[in-house]
Amino acid sequence: MRRLLFLLPLAVFAALAVWLYLGLGGDPSRIPSPLVGRPAPTFAIDGLATSDLEGPALVNIFASWCVPCRAEHPLLTHMAEKGVAIFGIAYKDKPEAAKAFLAELGNPYRKVGFDEDGQAGLEWGVTGVPETFALDAAGVVVFKQTGPLTPDAVRRELLPALGR
Numbered sequence: 814m815r816r817l818l819f820l821l822p823l824a825v826f827a828a829l830a831v832w833l834y835l836g837l838g839g840d841p842s843r844i845p846s847p848l849v850g851r852p853a854p855t856f857a858i859d860g861l862a863t864s865d866l867e868g869p870a871l872v873n874i875f876a877s878w879c880v881p882c883r884a885e886h887p888l889l890t891h892m893a894e895k896g897v898a899i900f901g902i903a904y905k906d907k908p909e910a911a912k913a914f915l916a917e918l919g920n921p922y923r924k925v926g927f928d929e930d931g932q933a934g935l936e937w938g939v940t941g942v943p944e945t946f947a948l949d950a951a952g953v954v955v956f957k958q959t960g961p962l963t964p965d966a967v968r969r970e971l972l973p974a975l976g977r
Contacts, residue, residue: 846938846946846957853952854936859908861900861926868948869975870898873922874934876906877914879942885961886918892967893921897975901925904934904942947974 848854855863866872873889875882893899901922903911908927928934940959947956956974958966
């Protein structure tokens, strides 16, 4: 009996280690979103509103101060040049700073909204920038990418979600 009591903490530790490994071993860009499978959230900010989002389209949430946003920007520009409709939301950023960011790097967005107070970001469930959502033709969210887009993610997941 004493021997079983000695093994109990080891068994608990092993179970905890397996649970943490499985829970933390996933891809952090695949954080599930309750929006997937639902219509795009209702919002209206300076420059952009839900009614502007004609799908299939992407909604990219970015900020001028975001280094990963700068890194993914050439990919967004390339997608826009290929005809992908992209709408931008400048999250917790000053409009002047966001406009300067786009003037420097190019503007891939059909329309840009300015979410200075972060309220639209709350509606979208934003946890950080960049985040990108794909909408189908009916305006339903069909995909969410947390973190910067990569060519591989665009090819394997995002474009198929848009039906391209």
